[in-house]
Amino acid sequence: MDLSNTEKKESSSKNLDVLLSERESFELSGPLHLTSIDWTNLDHRRSVAACLVQGVYIIERDRQENRQLSEALAPPWWNFFQFELYSQLIDDADSCVFGAIYKFKHAPSQGTPSYIIAFRGTLTKGNAFSRDLELDIHIIKNGLHQTSRFEIAMQAIRNLVAANGSQTSKSTIWLTGHSLGSAMALLAGKRMAKSGIFLDSYLFNPPFFAAPLENIKDPNIKHGIRIASSFLTAGLAVAAKLKNANQQRNNTPEDAFLALAGWVPCLYVNPADYICSEYIGYFEHRKKMEEIGAGGIERLATQHSISGVFLNAIGKESHEPLHLLPSANLTINLTRAADFKEAHGIHQWWRCDQHLETRIYS
Incomplete structure (x- = not known):
């Protein structure tokens, strides 16, 4: 027995x-069907970006399983699209591979990226899990910018942009990531945008940690809670501004938010994924507030988080939440997911049988 x-x-x-x-x-x-890539096609761009993120996952899995040379499973994920592995990004705490820079093998044409910087999400297998989980907690606490992993990523991005400075305006450098990795790419993209450099960004299942209002089935209740939250946030923001009016402040949260207006990252979310689904309501609520004549309130509220303005109002330091964005190209996967794992997975984003809906917010 x-x-x-x-x-x-x-x-x-x-x-x-x-x-x-x-x-x-x-x-x-x-996606073996993608034998010819049209770089002006957003669906093709999405599929390639997702595959290169998967490549980072498999690089780390190859390392964990000691799969080398012909046994390695990672290379086809970028070779198929005519990219080469330019460099790996390695965490200084556990020596795991958390990102990669890919270089296009041929001279770039219209829409073709010269480089793609990709970041993986949390791996639940192998020795990378504990460090990944630590980074996940930092995201919840709005402290990802304080981690050494992010600093390594940011330095790699700055170096690449500096080495290719004349081309960055043509969007020849892309950022992409999944889950934890999309948070890394989002934060890096915001940093670069605030310095006037807008990098094309493809962010899969980006974390949005807030009350899960999207799970509320009654639309009236859900909308009512969002309206109340907007008025409360806007009120606290005004109070904080008045309190600090006599203080010398070079940069306000509003200034930082407006600096991002010209950057339009592509966000890919699934309604069944509670980690990222709040982005749907975050952007859609703006339109509804405009419809009821409260657009001004919402424009102020959307630049802040309740916790952030509360801490500022009482004189305590707060860190900007990742999800505060003025603009986005939001793609929602409306295909029914079997479970949360499927809804949060990277595989859905290169499949050709998914029902996707894209909304542009600016």
Whole structure:
């Protein structure tokens, strides 16, 4: 009996390993239909960006499993699209690979990126998990900018932009990431935008940690809560501004927010993914506030978080939440997901059988 149970467990473990290997294999899970890329096609751009993010995941999995040379599963995820691995971004705390810079093998044409900087999300297998979880907690606390991993990423981006400075205005450098990685790319993109450099950004399942209002089924209740929240946030923002009116302040949150207006990142979210689904309500609520004549209130409220303005009002330091964005190209996957894991997964974003809806907010 015990031997039988042991055999069943071993068999189950082997089946799981086979399933993981299949999902990591480009030949079995990748978009083999994309034999010709139209770089002006947003769907093609989305698919390529998602695959290069997957490439970062598999680079780290190859490292964990000691898969080298012909056994490595990662290279097809970028070779298929005519990219080469330019460099890896390695965390100084645990030596895991959290990002990669890919270089296009040919001379770029219209819409073609010269480089794509990609960041993976949290890995639940292997020795990277504890460090990834630590970074996830920093996101919740709006403290990602204080981590060494982000500083490594930011320095790599600055170096690449500096080395290709004459081309950055043509969007030849892309940022992309998934989950934790999309938070890294989003924060980096905001930093660059505030310095006047707008990098094309493709952000998959970006974290938005707030009360899960999108899960409320009654639209009237949901809309009512959002309206009340907007008025409260705007009121606190005005109070904080009046309190600090006599203080010398070179940069206000409003200034920083407006500096982002020309940057339009592409966000990809799934309504069944509670980690990112609040972006849907965050942007849609603006339009509804305009419709009821409260656009001015919402324009002020959307530049702040309740916790941030409250802390500022009482004289305590707060950090800007990642999700505060004036503009975005928001793509929603309306295909029914089997479970949360599927709704939050990267694989959905290169598949050609998904029902996607895109909304532009500015």
